[in-house]
Amino acid sequence: MKIATIVGARPQFIKAAAVSRVLRKKKDVREVLIHTGQHFDDNMSKIFFEELEIPQPDYHLGIHSLKHGAMTGRMLEAIEEVLLKELPDAVMVYGDTNSTIAGALAAKKLHLKVAHVEAGMRSFNMRMPEEINRVLTDRISDLLFCSTKDAEQNLKREGYEHMDCCIIRSGDVMYDAALYYAKRAQRSSDILKRIPFSDFVLCTLHREENTDDEATLKRIISALTKIHSAIPVVLPLHPRTRKNFDRFGITCPLHLIEPVGYLDMLTLTSHSKMVITDSGGLQKEAFFFHKHCITLREETEWVELVDLGINRLAGTKEKKILKAFHSFIEKPFKTKASPYGKGDASEKIVKALLAT
Ligand code: UD1
Ligand code: UDP
Numbered sequence: 439m440k441i442a443t444i445v446g447a448r449p450q451f452i453k454a455a456a457v458s459r460v461l462r463k464k465k466d467v468r469e470v471l472i473h474t475g476q477h478f479d480d481n482m483s484k485i486f487f488e489e490l491e492i493p494q495p496d497y498h499l500g501i502h503s504l505k506h507g508a509m510t511g512r513m514l515e516a517i518e519e520v521l522l523k524e525l526p527d528a529v530m531v532y533g534d535t536n537s538t539i540a541g542a543l544a545a546k547k548l549h550l551k552v553a554h555v556e557a558g559m560r561s562f563n564m565r566m567p568e569e570i571n572r573v574l575t576d577r578i579s580d581l582l583f584c585s586t587k588d589a590e591q592n593l594k595r596e597g598y599e600h601m602d603c604c605i606i607r608s609g610d611v612m613y614d615a616a617l618y619y620a621k622r623a624q625r626s627s628d629i630l631k632r633i634p635f636s637d638f639v640l641c642t643l644h645r646e647e648n649t650d651d652e653a654t655l656k657r658i659i660s661a662l663t664k665i666h667s668a669i670p671v672v673l674p675l676h677p678r679t680r681k682n683f684d685r686f687g688i689t690c691p692l693h694l695i696e697p698v699g700y701l702d703m704l705t706l707t708s709h710s711k712m713v714i715t716d717s718g719g720l721q722k723e724a725f726f727f728h729k730h731c732i733t734l735r736e737e738t739e740w741v742e743l744v745d746l747g748i749n750r751l752a753g754t755k756e757k758k759i760l761k762a763f764h765s766f767i768e769k770p771f772k773t774k775a776s777p778y779g780k781g782d783a784s785e786k787i788v789k790a791l792l793a794t
Contacts, residue, residue, distance in 0.1 A: 439792065440468045442526035442545075444517065445495075446476030446537025449612075449719045451486035452700055453532040453555060456615040458492060460784045464792065469493075470524050474513045474537040475500040479677060485699040490619065506536060506567055513540030521548055528553055528791060531575060532611075533718075534568035539575050546578040553791055555611060557582035558589030559718075559739035567646060568718075579603060581794065583787050585610035586777050588741055604794070608786040609779020612719055616726045617781045620704050629702035630709060633693070635670045639763075640710035640729075641692070642717045644676035648734060652686045654754050655679075658734060659690055661759040662714070666692050669711060669767070674698050712766055714759075721749055722778065730766040732759060742777040 441461060445454045454471075461469055473495035477483045487494065499516040501509060517540055521529065529545035531538045532555045545552045557576050561569050576582060576593065584590040584607045593605050641662060649655050662671050671692045675683075683690060698706065704723070707713060713724035716734040721743060724731035731749040743749035748771060750762040 444541030446474035455490035517544040553581040554579035609783035
């Protein structure tokens with residue numbers, strides 16, 4: 439059986455690493471890895487391949503730094519050529535990036551089986567590029583692997599039960615990844631030696647709606663600066679955000695570092711006092727390591743964390759962010775819930791994939 443895996447952006451390397459580790463142990467399975475090139479800096483791409491021991495991509499398409507239409511269009515064209523040459527039995531796509539929708543669409547038009555990992559996630563905000571990618575990818579996928587009960591319910595509510603596809607609640611592959619790689623991080627990450635504080639808040643910020651609008655970005659930085667005066671805020675800076683700091687002339691007094699690899703990120707998360715982020719993946723990782731999370735968005739796909747009271751949606755208003763910070767900083771983290779499965783999502787995904 440030949441499986442083509444499409445990756446392109448940082449979170450997809452982590453998700454695909456978890457599944458590939460299982461897939462590549464199976465007899466008579468060949469994985470063809472296609473990297474669209476969406477993320478291309480060494481610390482946004484190469485480091486993940488090295489640390490997570492993902493094999494070198496069979497194809498590297500080198501498509502990046504374009505507007506949505508141009509990026510997705512060029513990916514579609516290039517992925518189609520590869521799929522026509524390889525004719526895999528199934529195509530795996532992950533998450534909600536432009537690489538995801540391009541991979542799914544190229545495959546579906548060639549009548550290849552499409553498997554979507556992290557299907558059914560919804561923010562119900564169609565202004566988010568990711569929401570558009572999610573909804574469209576789900577609609578043309580044959581196997582829909584859901585991380586959570588809520589995701590499965592979203593699909594059922596949208597009528598997927600009556601469509602020609604298969605919904606499987608697998609659990610979340612990022613949980614598998616966090617469990618597996620946290621042990622490695624303990625052995626090999628030395629990031630704490632490079633952070634001059636023992637107590638710190640970990641922050642990431644990269645969503646288009648937060649970073650491309652000057653007023654919004656300035657408001658968020660102003661709130662974070664106030665938090666920084668109480669406890670240092672460590673911010674591994676996404677290139678999109680760095681570019682916008684330059685564009686808007688923002689000087690940021692937080693403890694800025696370059697984007698770090700996954701093992702360092704797991705170490706930072708597990709040693710932080712709290713997480714503040716607009717990332718999808720990091721909201722879950724905060725939970726995996728029992729940290730409260732302030733989400734710099736008005737809505738989240740990971741609603742169960744909000745329902746559990748351990749993730750607060752603070753949006754981008756300074757007052758709300760500071761209020762959430764003060765309510766979480768001394769609060770003990772308490773929950774026994776496990777909404778993301780048992781850490782065996784990758785096993786379930788591979789089993790279902792090979793059975794079809
Ligand atoms: C993309 C995804 C987003 C995901 C994020 C993960 C889409 C629509 N968005 O957003 O869902 O959460 O990845 O991090 O697919 N850049 C560099 N070097 C890099 C990568 C990006 O300089 O290695 C620059 C690009 O040139 C561009 C900007 O960062 O100017 C944004 O990159 P892009 O891939 O368009 O989107 P992300 O914000 O990374
Ligand atoms: N991450 C990382 N280094 C960083 C920032 C994030 O390894 O400097 C990891 C993070 O721990 C998570 C994943 O990247 O596993 C999430 O990616 P990102 O926030 O870029 O995207 P999203 O999850 O929002 O799509």
